[in-house]
Amino acid sequence: MEISADLGTLADSRQHHAPLELPKQNRSWLPGALRRMVLIRTAEDHIGQMVTAGKIRCPCHLAIGQEAVAVGVSKSLRPTDRIFGAHRSHSHYLALGGSLRALMAEVLGKDTGASRGMGGSMHLIDLEHGLRGTVPIVGSTIPIATGAALAAKMDGKGDIAVSYFGDGATEEGVFHESMNLAATLRLPVLFVCENNLFSSHLHISLRQPRDSVARYATAHDIPAVRVDGNDVVAVASAADEAIERMRREPGPFFIEAVTYRWRGHVGPRDDEDVGVRRKDDLVVWRKRDPVQRLYEALREAGDADSASLELIEREVLAEVAFAWAQAEQDPFPPPESLLSRVYGRPS
Amino acid sequence: MALTSYGVAIREGFEHLLSYHPKVFTIGQGLWSPWYVGNTMTDLEQQFGKARVIDTPVSELATTGAALGAALCGYRPIVIHPRVDFMLLAVDQLVTQAAKWRYMFGGDVAVPLTVRAIINRGGEQGAQHSQALHSWFAHIPGLRVVMPASARDARDLLIASVLCDDPVLYVDDRWLYGIEEEIGPPVELDLAWEGPKLTRSGGDLTLVGAGHSAWLCSEAARALAEDGVSCDVIDVRVLNPFDATLILDSVKRTGRLLAVDGDWATCGFAAEILARVAEEVPPSLLRAPSRRLTLPDAPAPTSGPLERSYYTTVGDVIAAARQIAGVRGDSWE
Ligand SMILES: Cc1ncc(C[n+]2csc(CCOP(=O)(O)OP(=O)(O)O)c2C)c(N)n1
Numbered sequence: 001m002e003i004s005a006d007l008g009t010l011a012d013s014r015q016h017h018a019p020l021e022l023p024k025q026n027r028s029w030l031p032g033a034l035r036r037m038v039l040i041r042t043a044e045d046h047i048g049q050m051v052t053a054g055k056i057r058c059p060c061h062l063a064i065g066q067e068a069v070a071v072g073v074s075k076s077l078r079p080t081d082r083i084f085g086a087h088r089s090h091s092h093y094l095a096l097g098g099s100l101r102a103l104m105a106e107v108l109g110k111d112t113g114a115s116r117g118m119g120g121s122m123h124l125i126d127l128e129h130g131l132r133g134t135v136p137i138v139g140s141t142i143p144i145a146t147g148a149a150l151a152a153k154m155d156g157k158g159d160i161a162v163s164y165f166g167d168g169a170t171e172e173g174v175f176h177e178s179m180n181l182a183a184t185l186r187l188p189v190l191f192v193c194e195n196n197l198f199s200s201h202l203h204i205s206l207r208q209p210r211d212s213v214a215r216y217a218t219a220h221d222i223p224a225v226r227v228d229g230n231d232v233v234a235v236a237s238a239a240d241e242a243i244e245r246m247r248r249e250p251g252p253f254f255i256e257a258v259t260y261r262w263r264g265h266v267g268p269r270d271d272e273d274v275g276v277r278r279k280d281d282l283v284v285w286r287k288r289d290p291v292q293r294l295y296e297a298l299r300e301a302g303d304a305d306s307a308s309l310e311l312i313e314r315e316v317l318a319e320v321a322f323a324w325a326q327a328e329q330d331p332f333p334p335p336e337s338l339l340s341r342v343y344g345r346p347s
Numbered sequence: 348m349a350l351t352s353y354g355v356a357i358r359e360g361f362e363h364l365l366s367y368h369p370k371v372f373t374i375g376q377g378l379w380s381p382w383y384v385g386n387t388m389t390d391l392e393q394q395f396g397k398a399r400v401i402d403t404p405v406s407e408l409a410t411t412g413a414a415l416g417a418a419l420c421g422y423r424p425i426v427i428h429p430r431v432d433f434m435l436l437a438v439d440q441l442v443t444q445a446a447k448w449r450y451m452f453g454g455d456v457a458v459p460l461t462v463r464a465i466i467n468r469g470g471e472q473g474a475q476h477s478q479a480l481h482s483w484f485a486h487i488p489g490l491r492v493v494m495p496a497s498a499r500d501a502r503d504l505l506i507a508s509v510l511c512d513d514p515v516l517y518v519d520d521r522w523l524y525g526i527e528e529e530i531g532p533p534v535e536l537d538l539a540w541e542g543p544k545l546t547r548s549g550g551d552l553t554l555v556g557a558g559h560s561a562w563l564c565s566e567a568a569r570a571l572a573e574d575g576v577s578c579d580v581i582d583v584r585v586l587n588p589f590d591a592t593l594i595l596d597s598v599k600r601t602g603r604l605l606a607v608d609g610d611w612a613t614c615g616f617a618a619e620i621l622a623r624v625a626e627e628v629p630p631s632l633l634r635a636p637s638r639r640l641t642l643p644d645a646p647a648p649t650s651g652p653l654e655r656s657y658y659t660t661v662g663d664v665i666a667a668a669r670q671i672a673g674v675r676g677d678s679w680e
């Protein structure tokens with residue numbers, strides 16, 4: 001099927017392989033961002049291995065390759081903001097600073113998990129850092145984030161809501177209803193679409209007439225930008241600007257971050273055999289590596305070298321291993337929690 | 348003769364329909380995917396073309412409504428919702444539009460729409476990827492609800508659903524895809540005449556279930572027979588409109604009822620079965636209080652140990668049946 005290629009080079013896997021262009025000022029956050037991205041990748045790689053080993057049984061949708069979106073957006077968020085995700089949200093959780101042990105415990109179904117073992121990988125919550133919930137019904141958190149923005153506006157303290165979703169979610173009616181509502185009521189919700197060009201096995205060319213989804217925002221009078229979602233600097237600067245404005249003057253904003261998932265729709269496999277062009281594209285997309293491109297840029301700027309990267313990788317690996325070991329020892333929820341967690345406790 | 352699995356039998360149903368009925372097409376998510384719907388639709392798009400086997404954007408509501416529109420214009424669409432949970436986004440079209448269309452326009456408008464929803468649970472998938480909800484849908488007048496429990500029914504009730512001029516919700520269960528039997532060639536049944544079926548006879552107790560629960564009942568009955576407890580097993584097959592005659596006749600004979608259901612207890616389908624018995628079977632014929640075995644009234648947890656206690660097993664059915672029949676250990680009370 002022919003598709004109108006509004007994304008231009010952003011959808012072309014052969015482009016944007018070079019090291020990132022770093023900002024001239026305010027670069028001190030970048031080593032931390034590098035570390036966060038390495039953490040997400042390492043943690044998810046470990047989760048993938050444990051799925052393969054049969055130790056994790058709940059379905060896990062990995063965001064490896066998409067780390068820069070969550071890390072870039074999270075840079076300007078504060079714990080009183082209200083963040084919502086979807087099925088592929090380990091990255092959102094970890095980028096906000098969520099506990100590794102609670103993530104590992106959750107995917108193992110332990111009582112110490114982020115959702116106390118009741119939700120698994122697809123249902124994460126971390127109120128301490130503003131993460132209000134991630135759920136796997138496609139599109140379903142978009143109106144909820146919109147309502148959280150309504151509450152934030154009523155509170156009047158400059159907090160905002162963030163709704164993370166994929167390109168597939170823009171095909172659900174509720175996405176369009178939410179955008180209209182947010183625009184009409186001027187709600188401070190940041191819609192962040194991670195356009196990884198796929199919804200499970202189907203490339204966007206088989207699902208939509210154009211490859212970019214930012215046009216939906218434009219149609220609803222919501223200001224929108226398209227960014228290279230594998231460029232943490234570009235994502236962060238788009239988010240910084242939007243969030244700063246939204247805090248001052250409530251209203252919605254839309255970021256389309258173009259990216260690519262390296263693993264299959266669910267689980268650790270590549271799924272090279274699934275979906276239009278995926279087999280040929282995946283190897284090339286891996287060269288638009290959000291981690292490597294940031295590292296190369298930092299190295300060229302003299303802010304990192306192979307020794308410092310190795311140190312990060314080693315430390316992160318140890319953190320992940322430690323969190324996993326702790327989570328494995330943790331207890332399962334007690335049997336009575338099957339029924340005792342359905343309703344609030346009576347007074 | 349060769350055995351055919353439930354999953355392959357569903358595919359045979361599609362193959363029959365697409366081969367012999369040119370107005371049939373199928374539309375939904377995952378139809379061109381190798382994994383979305385198990386082995387039930389493998390390569391249909393290659394055999395019949397992508398114009399009749401249509402994979403879609405993530406748009407359950409529009410897809411279901413569009414199929415309804417095509418059904419009103421002479422086609423026999425089969426909408427696929429790879430999970431019951433996802434179908435909930437399409438409930439207006441199914442419940443408020445399709446189910447009422449014939450009636451509110453005078454009773455003569457054909458609505459040959461089939462919606463196939465798959466129950467897909469277990470595997471620590473949790474609250475939003477585990478729901479069954481056939482009880483909800485069986486509550487809706489105008490919507491026929493079908494749940495096959497055997498490979499033959501998986502194929503022939505699919506065919507009957509699609510050839511029926513009313514909207515049908517056909518619910519299959521991934522936990523059954525591996526069961527096998529000899530099924531012979533496809534048969535075109537009239538769904539209006541299909542209903543509950545006695546799949547095993549015995550005098551001590553009546554076991555009733557639909558879909559996977561019917562399978563649990565037959566497995567339990569086989570084990571119970573070895574202990575000297577003989578059961579009538581009734582596979583409900585068609586939940587709406589619900590003809591309870593066979594169940595009532597059976598309970599009048601056995602005096603004991605155990606209804607098994609993979610949905611929640613409160614206002615669930617098992618409650619409907621017990622209600623019919625309460626209304627129609629004279630108390631003097633009942634030898635024990637009727638019982639139901641259902642999911643606990645809680646969403647599905649992910650945690651392994653909780654999930655294991657959540658779903659009903661053959662062992663649970665056996666234990667409940669023994670209790671109703673008054674059997675302790677291996678001897679009569
Ligand atoms: C309402 C609903 N329909 C279908 C699905 C099945 N499903 C799960 S994830 C997914 C793909 C969504 O794609 P996208 O929004 O682009 O997110 P990505 O997986 O690419 O991160 C689909 C179709 C679902 N979970 N919920």
Ligand SMILES: [Mg+2]
Nearest residue numbers: 166167196198
């Ligand atoms: Mg996507």
